[in-house]
Amino acid sequence: MKLYLKVWRQENRESKGKMVSYEVDGISQHMSFLEMLDLLNERLIKSGERVIEFDHDCREGICGACGMMINGRAHGPLSGTTTCQLHMRSFADGETVYIEPFRAAAFPILRDLKIDRSSFDHIIQAGGYISASTGQAPEANSILIGHEITEAAFDAAACIGCGACVATCKNSSASLFTSAKISHLALLPQGKMEAADRVINMVAQMDAEGFGHCSNTDACEIECPQEISTLHIGRMNYQYNKALLLKKNEVK
DSSP, X not given: OOXXXXXXXXXXXXXXXXXXXXXXXXOOTTSBHHHHHHHHHHHHHHTTOOOOOOOOSOSSSSSXXXXXXXXXXXXXXXXXXXXXXXXXXXXXXXXXXXXXXXXXXXXXXXXXXXXXXXXXXXXXXHTOOOOOOOSSOOOGGGSOOOHXXXXXXXXXXXXXXXXXXXXXXXXXXXXXXXXXXXXXXXXSGGGSTTHHHHHHHHHHXXXXXXXXXXXXXOHHHHHOTTOOOTHHHHHHHHHHHHHHHHHHHHHO
16 A cells, blocks of 8 residues: 655754655555554665654553654544554555644654653652552452452553643643542552642642643543543542642641
8 A cells, every 4th residue: 555644854852843745655554553654764764864753662552652643633543542553454545644743842842753751750750659568568368459449540550651641632731641640549558648749749740841731621531542531630639639638737
């Protein structure tokens, strides 16, 4: 199959970028989207041109590094799928495909399709650690956790930090990402001790990084490759207000 690509090219974060056109033929429908870009890059190398830079690592939908906008949609046309899991059979022969980086003030473009997601790292770092008693490991059944709670915690922990939620949100909000990281510890007894400090610090860091506010359109849940529920945002807001009240009472 043959595709006509419109790819965002930008030398660095200070330079002005633009869409550049490429024709790529000989594409197998069984290729992944990233393999198709690899094919294009091989041809650019042979012609002496600079390759298109994009992030990737595991190529198994685990690391979250490969995110990009494909025809205006985060990770492309399929739901619950990362860019590396997207295959070329999802496109028609002769189709024009627009490829751009995730765009947000907190995700500056480094080059081409590569963005700086370190703002997510700063939010996680603001959450700190959980306290753990040292010594002999406790008996496995000494801390009983209900099935519904464990499933909700696992749902939150499934977040891979790809940034699709931010890129899709009209406000560039990181509420789904931050709430997932807060929820998966807030739900478990091991995370209770620092719960108040964690939610206050992580929300404050989210705001400091320049992310926008959530306006409950649920676009983030729709585009999340792990289909993480926006119910975690409600839990984060509850935990945040509860923590503020606890801190206020401590002052008194």
